[in-house]
Amino acid sequence: MKKITHEDKALIIDPFAAAVEYFNAGNRREAFSLFKEVLAIKPDDAQTLHYLGRIALQVGDGAGAAELFAAADYSLSIVLKKQGKRDEALAAYRRALAADPRCAARDDNRSIRLLGNGNLDEGWYEFEWRSTVTTYGPFADKIWNGEELSGKTILIWGEQGIGDQLMLAECLPDVINRAGHCLIEVDRRLVPLFARSFPKASIHGENKFTADAPVQWRDVEWTAPGSGPGVDYFAFLGSLPRFFRPTLNSFPNAAAFLAADRERTAFWRNRLGGTAGKRKVGVSWRSLHMTDEKAEKFPPLGCWRAVFAMPETTFVGLQVNMSDKERDEINERFGVDLKTWSDLDLLDDIDGTASLVSALDGVVSADTYLPMLAGGLGVPVWRVTRGRKENDWSHLGAEKYPWFTSMTVGFGVSENELNDVFKAIAGDITGR
DSSP, rough: OOOOOHHHHHOOHHHHHHHHHHHHTTTTHHHHHHHHHHHHHHTEEEEEEEEHHHHHTTTTTTTHHHHHHHHHHHHHHHHHHHTHHHHHHHHHHHHHHHOOOSSSSSSOOOOOOOHHOOOHHHHHHHHOOOTTTTOOOGGOBBSSSHHHHTOOOOEEEOOSSSHHHHHHHHHHHHHHHHHSSEEEEEGGGGGGHHHHHOSSEEOOOOOOTTTTSOOOOOOOGSSEEEEEEESSSEGGGGGHHHHHHHSSGOOOOOSOOOOOOOHHHHHHHHHHTTTTSSSSEEEEOOOSOOHHHHHTTTTOGGGGHHHHOSSEEEEEEETOOOOHHHHHHHHHOOOEEEEEETOOOTTTOOHHHHHHHHHHSSSEEEEEEEEEEHHHHHHOOEEEEEGGGGGGGGGGTSSSOOOOEEEEEEESSSSHHHHHHHHHHHHHHHOO
């Protein structure tokens, strides 16, 4: 084909078709010029991005080609999703991640809205586009899509923070019972608790996880043949609800799925027996790392008055990194001497914390990992969230929190609303 002129471009009715013709004829320069014109009009056109990737590959620009192929597959996934072709859309999205992890999660809000409104079918599907999953690591060709697991080994990989992993672990009994064998990678602080709670599975933990951080891939050698049974399928922990909790009715309403160490629990019961008060209640009122912006998401300490006023109650401090100033303020404002023990690390010894929590009559906590831990253990727990119920996606639009039968969640924004929430909690606890 001849070299294209500006006059020719002006006469071209379909630049994409012309560009493909030039490309097929081996005229990369003219094809590139026309594809760029198409991209200027339709910047997310998957076919155009794909052809530009092929051109980049032909001229030796491997990095540029990978980026373009990833963009093409990401755009294709969006088109396929709109067409209702779910499996094809996910396959395209995962190809995009394999080529360029920067394609991950450009918008988590759609899945959050859907789940918060109780649309679990669409919500869990959209959750596959979440921001914490940037790559499938060495398991991109083993992704589990609901296939039969009998006689197969599946690797479940943890993600997000401690609280998220504790909540999502509610699905683990289902997958463990279906699979020939289940390998589970979680935050290393959860390994003792999970190993005891899920004895049929192989539990491993190398990393510490944080709520908003991308998935970590350090140390995968333990999953290789020779080190273990080998992996037939792979799934992220956050992908399990799509298959095991597609509706609210699919939640099993089990009393507990986590098991604390019995001897350590007995130790804590004996230790607590030496304290005054007929009921023992654990409390935690803030996140580990507080900023001015974050503080707005937690109830002010003054709102706790009704709970701290409960009679015949021993209050156990479960607040990670509690300062002397906080302890003194609670003592001065409410006349409460919080019980704490220096030989328990509430941040890193999750298994020991689980034993203490199991020895309590209940837990009242702000939105931290503790309500999830107590809920998984089947201990009565009241979680107080500063916000609206419809904005809590994990509530899944349900009347009662679906993940843990022992959990009650109270919502409020203003201090008056939060005061009422704490009054209701105090009434609930003292009325038992």
